[in-house]
Amino acid sequence: MxxxxxxxxxxxxxxxxxxxxxxxxxEGGALGMGGGPSGFMSARGAGDLLTRITxxxxxxxxxxxxxxTLLSGRERASDSVVDRLKIDAIDPNKLNQPAQPAPVSPSSAPAPLTAPTPQVRNPFTGDAEGTTSPAAPAPTNP
Known part of the structure; x- marks a missing residue:
């Protein structure tokens, strides 16, 4: 609170x-640096008022x-990181045991993924590779 x-x-x-x-x-005369007599609400006096407020x-x-800082530190002083850990629930005998993978039945295993076949285009004809394009007519010499 x-x-x-x-x-x-x-x-x-x-x-x-x-x-x-x-x-x-x-103007460089902040925080009381610089001096000279001044009035209360003149341009310089307003600067002095703002300086005092600052x-x-x-x-x-x-x-x-x-x-x-002091109050929040005192509030957290009652709790320790070690106290928040549940050390009593840790069984030391189980710490050095290798992990056993869970058995997977064939019916629950996901189907293997297959990558789609890439379509490669021929840069000269623009057709997909593997398809045939109509042959260009042969040039005739007159």
Whole structure:
């Protein structure tokens, strides 16, 4: 339950962080670098506001990521991969025995497959090989 709520908040923070980063101007003065006096809602002041929001959302993102990792690790700590295997059902005497093929009765065996005979065409006449085409008339010399 708690993981679902934290994951939902985490997704919302991710979407908001993406939106805030995309709204910032790409002038190279992001994340508090660069300075100078500026007003609150001037062009530079809006950049400072977006920078502060970016820092807050980024910090929230990292804290939520750490919390989700710790909680999901603690939830899975009670289960072990070895505990999920059914080792008690394995008989060690049967492990080294060769596999016995199942007997096949003649009535249940499928019929053998045969490949169709390929039709090869003669490139000069266009007829299939093995068939005869009418002979071309012999040229006559006058």
């Amino acid at each position: 708690l993981l679902g709520i934290l994951l939902t908040i985490h997704i919302i923070v991710c979407v908001c962080l993406i939106a805030v980063v995309l709204m910032q101007r790409s 820092w807050i959302l980024g910090s929230t993102f990292f804290v939520l990521s750490l919390a989700l």
